Amino acid sequence: MPQFEQVSVFGSLIFWSVLSFGILFFVLKKFAFPPILEALEMREKKIRTDIEDSERLKNEAQEIKRELEETLKAAHGKAETIVQLAHDESKKAQEKSLQETEAKVRQIQKDAEQEVLNSRNKLLQEVRSYAAALTIASTEKFLKKALGDEDKKKLVEESIEQVVQELEKRQRN
Amino acid sequence: MESPLHHFEVHTIIPIHIGGLDLSINNAVVAMWVGLAIVAGSFMLAVSRGVSPIPGKLQSILEISLEFIRSMVYEFIGEDEGKKYVPFIASLFLFILACNLIGLIPGSYTITSQLAVTGAFAVGIFILTLVIGFGKHGMHFLGILVPPGVPKIMIPLMVPIEIISMLARPISLAVRLFANMTAGHTVLAVLFGLAMTGPLWLGWLPFSFTIVINGLEIAIAFIQAYIFTTLTCVYIGDVIKLH
Numbered sequence: 497m498p499q500f501e502q503v504s505v506f507g508s509l510i511f512w513s514v515l516s517f518g519i520l521f522f523v524l525k526k527f528a529f530p531p532i533l534e535a536l537e538m539r540e541k542k543i544r545t546d547i548e549d550s551e552r553l554k555n556e557a558q559e560i561k562r563e564l565e566e567t568l569k570a571a572h573g574k575a576e577t578i579v580q581l582a583h584d585e586s587k588k589a590q591e592k593s594l595q596e597t598e599a600k601v602r603q604i605q606k607d608a609e610q611e612v613l614n615s616r617n618k619l620l621q622e623v624r625s626y627a628a629a630l631t632i633a634s635t636e637k638f639l640k641k642a643l644g645d646e647d648k649k650k651l652v653e654e655s656i657e658q659v660v661q662e663l664e665k666r667q668r669n
Numbered sequence: 670m671e672s673p674l675h676h677f678e679v680h681t682i683i684p685i686h687i688g689g690l691d692l693s694i695n696n697a698v699v700a701m702w703v704g705l706a707i708v709a710g711s712f713m714l715a716v717s718r719g720v721s722p723i724p725g726k727l728q729s730i731l732e733i734s735l736e737f738i739r740s741m742v743y744e745f746i747g748e749d750e751g752k753k754y755v756p757f758i759a760s761l762f763l764f765i766l767a768c769n770l771i772g773l774i775p776g777s778y779t780i781t782s783q784l785a786v787t788g789a790f791a792v793g794i795f796i797l798t799l800v801i802g803f804g805k806h807g808m809h810f811l812g813i814l815v816p817p818g819v820p821k822i823m824i825p826l827m828v829p830i831e832i833i834s835m836l837a838r839p840i841s842l843a844v845r846l847f848a849n850m851t852a853g854h855t856v857l858a859v860l861f862g863l864a865m866t867g868p869l870w871l872g873w874l875p876f877s878f879t880i881v882i883n884g885l886e887i888a889i890a891f892i893q894a895y896i897f898t899t900l901t902c903v904y905i906g907d908v909i910k911l912h
Contacts, residue, residue: 498677499783499851505679506785508691512698513786514793520705521760528712529756531720532728532735539722 616667623663624656631655673858677782677851700778704767738762738898745902750909754902761790762898769850769890773883781893782850784843791843794901795835802908813911842900849893853886 631652639648683694715728724732738759742751765781772779780786802810814831815824857879864876 497674497851498679499785499847502679504691505681505693505695505697506783508685508693508695509679509697509780509783509786510789511690511692512694513701513780514789516698516701516705517760517764517790520709520764521757523709524712524760524763525756528709528716528731529735529759531716532712532731533739533755535720535722535724535728536732536736536739542722 620660620663624660627659628652628656631659673855673862676778676854676858679778679783697778697780697783700771701768701780703777704771705764707771708763708767734763735759741899742902745899745906746909747906751902751906754905758898758902761901762894765846765897766890766894769894770887772850772854773886773890779850779854781846782854784847787847788839788843790897791839794842794904795839798904798908801905802911805909806911810908810911813908838900838904842897846893846897849889853882853889857882857886 632648635648635651635655679695679697681693681695682699685692685694711727712731715725715731718725718728720728735755739755742755742758745751746754768779768781771777772782802813806812814828814835816827816831819827860875860879860882864872864874864879866872867875
């Protein structure tokens with residue numbers, strides 16, 4: 497086997513390999529490894545920090561979400577109360593307005609009835625006086641002097657009564 | 670047919686002799702330099718472009734390899750103690766991986782298939798663990814030879830066993846890497862030799878096997894580099910934690 501037979505090259509192989517390794521070690525340790533190892537550590541640190549930050553932000557977001565949900569729930573409750581109050585208020589106002597309107601209508605009706613009654617009485621009074629005058633005038637023409645003042649009055653009253661009854665009868669019908 | 674072990678032969682390219690010591694530059698050293706130049710060049714290219722927080726393709730690959738080694742070091746040595754060993758372990762991993770992979774190129778050389786080289790590294794790591802152990806614990810470090818919970822009467826028996834076990838570590842470390850690299854390349858050489866010497870109607874079979882074995886060799890190159898560095902971490906972790 498050449499590895500055991502060429503003993504003379506052992507010194508050279510050992511010397512150059514150890515020296516080469518030494519130079520490689522020096523060059524890499526001095527110039528190459530520090531920036532790369534530093535970059536690795538920086539990245540590790542950044543990843544760790546980013547993960548921690550994202551965890552913290554996630555927790556904060558969950559807390560904010562929970563608070564918002566609570567606020568929303570409270571706002572919903574408040575809105576429902578306000579709507580209920582408004583509903584009650586409007587119902588009350590509606591009832592009050594209805595009552596006032598009814599009262600007003602009743603008052604108008606009453607006033608109208610009273611006015612009608614007054615007009616009727618006034619009309620009847622006028623009719624009575626016109627009828628009396630008319631009866632007297634017409635009767636005087638027929639009877640002239642045949643009847644005395646008492647008879648005239650009696651006849652007039654009877655005529656008026658008759659006319660009034662007739663009018664009332666008509667009105668009822 | 671050429672010997673399947675022929676490509677393990679080292680050929681001198683530039684002879685250098687200093688004080689009777691042969692320090693000639695040979696094909697194994699050149700192949701190793703090419704591998705290391707690719708590794709160092711990749712890292713220096715990525716760094717010279719500026720390390721970006723959003724990595725590009727090259728930076729991603731280098732970051733993944735460093736992250737992989739760093740997590741391995743932290744696992745076996747611990748994060749606080751392991752931090753200062755990351756550059757050493759990463760360099761070791763990249764060195765072995767580069768040497769293993771560059772050897773897969775036909776005509777190249779796998780310096781990790783030389784037991785002298787793997788042995789030198791294994792012994793160096795063994796000495797390093799002793800230095801770390803004595804540096805950290807002083808003479809208490811010798812307590813590593815007595816596993817915890819061992820009855821006192823067993824200590825005279827356990828200490829030699831532990832010493833043998835400790836000494837076996839660099840041997841197994843060196844032999845494992847050397848043997849794996851040698852075996853893989855030998856199998857490839859044998860199969861390729863068969864493909865070249867056999868008739869065409871039969872030669873395609875071992876040739877297609879070389880393709881499969883090449884894929885396997887790439888995986889083995891990674892696995893062996895990983896095992897070598899993992900065991901280095903385990904040994905360093907052991908001497909730091911003392912069991």
